[in-house]
Amino acid sequence: MDKVEPERKDYLPLFETRPARGRQQFKLFSASIFIAICFVLVYRVTYFPSGEAKAERLAWLGLFLAELWFSFYWSLTLIRRWNPVFRYTFKDRLSSRYDQEALPDIDIFVCTADPGIEPPIMVTNTVLSVMAYDYPPQKLSIYLSDDGCSKLTFYALLEAVRFSKIWLPFCRKFEIEPRSPEAYYRKTAEHVGDSSMDKDLLSIKKSYEDLKIRIETVTKLGRIPDDIRKEHKGFREWDIVLSQHDHQTILQILIDGRDANAIDIEGKVLPTLVYLSREKRPKYHHNFKAGAMNALIRVSSRISNAPVILNVDCDMYSNNPDAIRDAMCFFMDEEKGHEIAYVQYPQSFYNLSNNDLYSSSLRVIVELELLGFDGNGGPSYIGTGCFHRRESLCGKKYSKEFKGEWRRANKKIEESASFLEDAGKVLASCTYEQNTDWGNEMGLKYGCPLEDIITGLSIQCRGWRSVYFNPKTSDCST
Numbered sequence: 001m002d003k004v005e006p007e008r009k010d011y012l013p014l015f016e017t018r019p020a021r022g023r024q025q026f027k028l029f030s031a032s033i034f035i036a037i038c039f040v041l042v043y044r045v046t047y048f049p050s051g052e053a054k055a056e057r058l059a060w061l062g063l064f065l066a067e068l069w070f071s072f073y074w075s076l077t078l079i080r081r082w083n084p085v086f087r088y089t090f091k092d093r094l095s096s097r098y099d100q101e102a103l104p105d106i107d108i109f110v111c112t113a114d115p116g117i118e119p120p121i122m123v124t125n126t127v128l129s130v131m132a133y134d135y136p137p138q139k140l141s142i143y144l145s146d147d148g149c150s151k152l153t154f155y156a157l158l159e160a161v162r163f164s165k166i167w168l169p170f171c172r173k174f175e176i177e178p179r180s181p182e183a184y185y186r187k188t189a190e191h192v193g194d195s196s197m198d199k200d201l202l203s204i205k206k207s208y209e210d211l212k213i214r215i216e217t218v219t220k221l222g223r224i225p226d227d228i229r230k231e232h233k234g235f236r237e238w239d240i241v242l243s244q245h246d247h248q249t250i251l252q253i254l255i256d257g258r259d260a261n262a263i264d265i266e267g268k269v270l271p272t273l274v275y276l277s278r279e280k281r282p283k284y285h286h287n288f289k290a291g292a293m294n295a296l297i298r299v300s301s302r303i304s305n306a307p308v309i310l311n312v313d314c315d316m317y318s319n320n321p322d323a324i325r326d327a328m329c330f331f332m333d334e335e336k337g338h339e340i341a342y343v344q345y346p347q348s349f350y351n352l353s354n355n356d357l358y359s360s361s362l363r364v365i366v367e368l369e370l371l372g373f374d375g376n377g378g379p380s381y382i383g384t385g386c387f388h389r390r391e392s393l394c395g396k397k398y399s400k401e402f403k404g405e406w407r408r409a410n411k412k413i414e415e416s417a418s419f420l421e422d423a424g425k426v427l428a429s430c431t432y433e434q435n436t437d438w439g440n441e442m443g444l445k446y447g448c449p450l451e452d453i454i455t456g457l458s459i460q461c462r463g464w465r466s467v468y469f470n471p472k473t474s475d476c477s478t
């Protein structure tokens with residue numbers, strides 16, 4: 001179990017772990033249930049019907065077994081909830097200790113698989129929300145993996161490139177939250193005053209609405225009009241796509257962050273943005289999201305090779321612009337950071353019904369169980385919203401001598417964008433993984449619908465720790 005250590009006087013950590021309040025009451029409460037369970041079990045054994053009918057004895061035995069199972073299940077639940085902890089980060093210490101240049105690069109993977117179920121406008125919003133993180137843009141690379149191989153999604157991404165040039169400065173200037181335009185305008189009341197923010201808000205809202213109409217019209221149409229097709233050479237790739245399940249790799253660097261022209265309207269650098277649709281052939285299994293993520297790990301290693309990777313599903317958006325800096329407080333902590341393989345954030349849903357009848361807000365998991373796991377060696381990896389250390393995700397074992405060297409990890413890649421595209425295509429081909437450890441010891445694991453859980457467990461088995469960080473549950477108790 002994680003010991004909650006007192007702060008040392010000579011060292012100011014970048015994060016702190018505190019036990020949840022009310023743990024003693026919870027333990028007393030659990031002890032009372034334990035005693036009750038013992039009484040029930042003793043009662044079942046003592047009063048076992050002996051001379052009666054067979055059916056009655058069987059029913060008694062059945063009840064006894066059910067109660068035993070319940071007790072076992074209850075004890076597992078109890079272990080999970082025994083030691084919940086909260087994490088607190090100190091972003092001000094991070095900024096005072098590390099200047100912008102010393103912060104590590106981040107690769108962000110957004111996955112989409114079907115333009116029908118996951119509309120391109122939603123994907124656009126997700127991408128914009130992660131492009132707008134409060135983090136040096138030259139250190140950010142965003143990769144969209146499109147398993148649906150859809151030119152509609154590709155078109156939406158081109159629109160995102162254009163809109164990002166006004167959206168990112170707006171987010172920066174007024175520090176708005178959340179940074180998905182759709183979510184932001186849903187949240188913002190219609191009132192308009194005279195302030196400069198209100199004026200910008202209106203004009204950018206208008207641009208966003210135009211963008212939304214354009215993307216939705218093209219999506220409804222189901223094809224790209226000729227005049228738009230001519231605007232970007234990337235559309236030509238679809239001339240040789242046989243179907244969604246049978247096509248070559250399409251890899252396009254839409255914004256090359258190293259390019260002097262890749263700037264927003266205020267002249268500030270834009271983050272790198274890459275579109276990837278990995279090769280698919282009917283003869284080869286694509287391994288769903290795990291396959292997509294592994295292709296992204298390899299392709300990104302060629303293009304930006306950031307030491308930290310974040311994955312966000314396209315049906316989620318980032319609602320917290322500080323998320324990267326918070327995660328860095330864990331990874332870069334000089335005393336404990338090197339033990340941490342991943343930092344999992346909670347997932348929350350915005351389109352729940354008022355009563356949340358089916359408990360989709362996952363309150364017990366988000367506000368209790370994951371905190372409990374965190375106090376017991378680390379939470380599971382639950383998919384979207386998780387920051388990974390690239391090395392541990394790629395199979396590296398933890399060793400005591402390991403010290404994360406962030407400065408060395410920020411090595412610049414010099415090759416041209418078109419060279420990197422060609423090199424990356426090979427890494428996303430169907431045959432690349434044959435006779436390799438990908439999907440087993442390297443990357444996300446294959447063969448299980450819950451690829452994230454088993455991948456997280458295998459990382460922990462290699463000796464690493466993990467962290468659960470929920471910035472919103474600042475001080476709730478069990």
Ligand SMILES: O=c1ccn([C@@H]2O[C@H](COP(=O)(O)OP(=O)(O)O[C@H]3O[C@H](CO)[C@@H](O)[C@H](O)[C@H]3O)[C@@H](O)[C@H]2O)c(=O)[nH]1
Nearest residue numbers: 111112113147288289292313314382383384449450451452
């Ligand atoms: O062949 C595929 C299938 C899915 N996806 C993407 O994978 C993500 C997750 O798929 P989804 O169908 O939305 O699964 P959920 O059950 O909603 O996702 C939860 O469960 C998954 C499996 O445990 C985790 O990976 C997710 O992060 C977690 O949010 C989505 O962005 C998809 O676009 C692909 O990229 N390729």
Ligand SMILES: [Mn+2]
Nearest residue numbers: 313314315316
């Ligand atoms: Mn989903």
